[in-house]
Amino acid sequence: MNPAPLLHPGYFTAGIAQTDPLIAEAIVREQARTRGVIELIASENIVSRAVLEVQGSILTNKTVEGYPGKRYHAGAVNVDAVEAAAIARACQLFGCRFANVQPHSGSQANHAVLHAVAEPGDTILAMDLNAGGHLSHGAAVNFSGKWFKVVNYGVRAADGLIDYDEVVDLARRHRPRLVIAGGSAYARALDFAAFRRAADAGGARLLVDMAHFAGLVAGGAHEPPFPHADIVTTTTYKSLRGPRGALILWNDEALRKPINNAVFPGLQGTPSLQVVAAKAVALGEALKPEFACYAAAVLAHARTLAARLQHHGFHLVGGGTDTPLMLVDLRPQGLTGAPAAQSLERAGLVANMNPIPSDATDLKVMSGLRFGVSGATTRGLGLAEFEAIADLVAEVLEGLRQHPGDNTAAEGRVRERVAGIAARFPTYA
Template structure:
């Protein structure tokens, strides 16, 4: 392995010269990754090649703008500022304060709310902060179960949120695979949760926020809506808005918002702001990642542009065409469609498991992930479902016709596995070549030997 380039001598390691430069390796302030660390630079180049050539259908991924990417690598990386604008623990925060205020202003404008916290490192951190602000371990939270599309940060035993409250879970109707609002109401009236959580990781249909508001009001509960997978559609007006029904909204800033990895907490309830701030920092994290806040600010500025409205509607159109084509080719889709960027395929009728098909599709140049299916007892490590997302492909420029073609390739490969065809490997190779050819003319960042320009 090639190590860091360095001119450090034994003497220099003990005593710096007058300028202190002896403590630095060559190119510390000027070197590009390929000059300073070829090992990492090579991996960056390989990942960029993979992203360029693959059809990206992982629902939690997207492609950020060049401006967002640059902000992530800005000098805000160097700054620590525990606290909030005007109330920092560290000095030198003038421009950090201005940056965070700008991001907050844009978040409020994008989502039509009065208050925003842009500090959470992730959507999970945002959810944990809400739990910390509102709940004690003896309190009940009513959330969607993981096997029916909920997220583990809504009280799942595998996540810290599961220790922050006592979770009760609602699900979906067996026939329609839609949220069972009658069951939800019964559970709410029986267990009197302090918080009801809506949204999740793999529920593809629009949620009846008004119905949830009525249920929450009936028992005096707060309503949290996690819109991580469809936030971009909300901003674009292509999906029902959680406000004014929700007390609190959380989201990630990547996925359908096309921004930096991180989270947001949004509310119109001024009485909750201080509790949410303290629960975020120092409650569940310390200093915000200011380089990520800078990138979030750019992302939130981008979503306020008219072209983002067109993008959101294009994502939904592509997702619906993708779902329809899979069904036309014999692959069952949960709820027979989608109202979000998500499409969830059920492989159980074909006698297949999700994880082996994910791996096969990856070899074929199409990336997605396995997904649990309601009322299925298959090992979650294998599962019976596939989860697709159309946000990233739409960003690259996939058209309706291209999306239909990709869905056809997936159905072909799934059918080959179902039939036990000996030609699966050859079909994977053929689809991989077609996928690379499809993506080749679509825009991504300019590529150099080991990185971006």
């Protein structure tokens, strides 16, 4: 008796170009786009070929709920080994006892921590969004801002730096359940000991969100948040150079059940096991000696780009950078973020608009630009290239200042030079 024919011929053999030309063409165009531009978006990086391979692996097919050794689905022996490896590598890399590697994003990791240590209506103390904070740290439009009473600290108008005495005072006065250190656009190194004093003054737990500088911590180019932090969250992309996802790290045994239960069943169901595996691969890469060289290069490149932008007269919030990112205040040039980012993109330099402290412009426009160097460093660009990038940024923005209605001349000149730089640093075949 002949077996029944497959309902979908080619299901196990046909590739994307054959089965879905529209999506295949979009991927081809995206690869072409990234080859010809220089990505300066601080939240982006370029994963290894191994990480790409794992994310497209057969692990996509497996469903489990729970944690290694305690799953709600059978057939988990291999994925248990994968997740256990990711946990062990995260703990080794960041010097902690416990890790949850299942969060799908940094926001979900932060939400899980809130779910684990606070109740709706409790007070949390976090950086104001315009000062460099993050949506998941209590922004009014986010779940975290709707369920909790949020007290914000900001930065000093005089120098764009955190006033740690103010943070301690706010914690003492408002008695938050959680103090959050870290954000998405604060470029200077955080004083973890000062945040610990603030948490102790208010009887709070301390969460450090190190999403943007986790790669520097992993490579020894930034002070680690432990032992000052109670809990640390990070994304696994950005400077850590892994897949899109997140980690939660901690040392206190008493937090193990609340945090794990907050992730599952509190916020997520089955983890994306192909992403967990890719996290394990990226964490293994970060444990290799060469990653320390990468982290040192990221920091050197960020400071080089920052200094050269300052040479061209741009004001950097906080006066510089100790991380992979920097925030430029465009108000002295009479520019705003959205048209500046659009003009730069047309010139092949991809950055993002960003609010600045006390920003009074519309959130669709904003007054700042955020730059990051992690992806371009992975690609192989060096100090000379980052100095050149700052010169090219300055040329585009000066053209925009002089010709706000039509900056095509400057954009065209710069686009040609950017293409020349990009061609020298290929990525995937």
